Amino acid sequence: VQLVESGGGSVQAGGSLRLSCAAFGYTANPYCLGWFRQAPGKEREGVAAIWRTADNTYYADSVRDRFTISRDDAKNTLSLQMNNLKPEDTAMYYCAAAPRASVTSCEFRLRKPNFDDWGQGTQVTVS
Numbered sequence: 353v354q355l356v357e358s359g360g361g362s363v364q365a366g367g368s369l370r371l372s373c374a375a376f377g378y379t380a381n382p383y384c385l386g387w388f389r390q391a392p393g394k395e396r397e398g399v400a401a402i403w404r405t406a407d408n409t410y411y412a413d414s415v416r417d418r419f420t421i422s423r424d425d426a427k428n429t430l431s432l433q434m435n436n437l438k439p440e441d442t443a444m445y446y447c448a449a450a451p452r453a454s455v456t457s458c459e460f461r462l463r464k465p466n467f468d469d470w471g472q473g474t475q476v477t478v479s
Contacts, residue, residue: 353377353469355447360474367437367478373430373447373471381425382451384458387432388465389443389476398462399445400432403455410459415441437478447471 386401400421448467
C-alpha cells in the first residue's frame with residue numbers, strides 16, 4: 353500500500369492551502385484516514401481524522417474551525433483544507449491510514465498518534 357501527499361508549500365499567515373493524499377494498493381477503502389504533522393524538534397501530532405464519512409470527523413483543538421478534512425472514496429483520495437493559516441502551523445504534514453479501525457479507535461489513534469500506514473509527508477511553511 354502507498355499514501356502520497358501533495359499540495360504543501362509556502363504561504364503567508366492568514367492564507368490557505370489544500371493538501372491531498374492519494375491512496376494506492378488497498379483492496380478496500382480504509383475506514384479511518386488522518387492527517388498528522390511534525391515540526392522540527394517536536395513530536396508528531398494528530399491534526400484531523402475521518403472515519404468513513406463526514407459524520408465522523410475529529411480535529412485537534414489547535415486547528416478546529418480552521419481546517420476541514422474530507423475524503424472521496426471513489427477517487428481514493430483524502431484532503432485537508434487549511435484556512436487562516438498561522439506560523440505555528442508550519443510543519444511536515446503526513447497522511448495516514450488505519451484501515452480497519454473502529455469509529456472510536458479512529459479518534460483515539462489520532463490523539464495517540466497510532467496509525468498503520470504513512471505517507472512520506474509534504475511541507476507546509478507559514479510566514
